[in-house]
Amino acid sequence: MPPSMENLTNGDGEVNMHEEMRRAFALLSGKWKLEIMWLLNQRMYRFGELRKAIPGITQHMLTAQLREMEADGLVSRTVFAEVPPRVEYEMTQKARGLGPTMQALTAWWSEHGQSVPVKPSARGRKTVAPRSSHIHRT
Incomplete structure (x- = not known):
């Protein structure tokens, strides 16, 4: 039987595995990080491709999540000096x-996936139809 987390976290000079695992979980926590990692595990993506592949994510949120993952050393970003600029993530x-x-x-x-109830997706911003103008045509 493997040792419990508590057994690994006590003692002078020992690594606190509970804290270490919290740090590991934090790397992938966030609304979109696991989905981004799942996609990048399949192949390299351009920014626009990632945005299209993740329904409901905003450009701002995708940028923020990718920046965090790049800072954590999980994602690499390559910018190509082209017009328009091309950016690839892997x-x-x-x-x-x-x-x-x-x-x-x-x-x-x-x-087990079939036994998990389907929940309605409430991710990201909902698109709001523009209000019609109140100008009357004559």
Whole structure:
């Protein structure tokens, strides 16, 4: 039986595994980070492709999430000196180490996903139709 988290967190000079795992969870927490990582695990994406692939995400939020993931060393960003500029995002080698975790999640979902109730998506901003003008034509 593996040791419990508590057994790994006590003692002088020992690594506090509970705190370390909280740091690990924080890397992937956020409304969109796991979905972004899932997509980038498949292939390299351009910014516009990522935005189209994630329904409901705003440009601002995608930019913020990608910047955080780049700062954490999970995503690399390549800017090409072209007009218009082209920017590509891909997982770093460090992030590729999460591949087995994603494979395990895929296997779990294949087995149990049908038993999970479908929830309506409330992500991102909803598009609001512009109000019609009150100008009367004569």
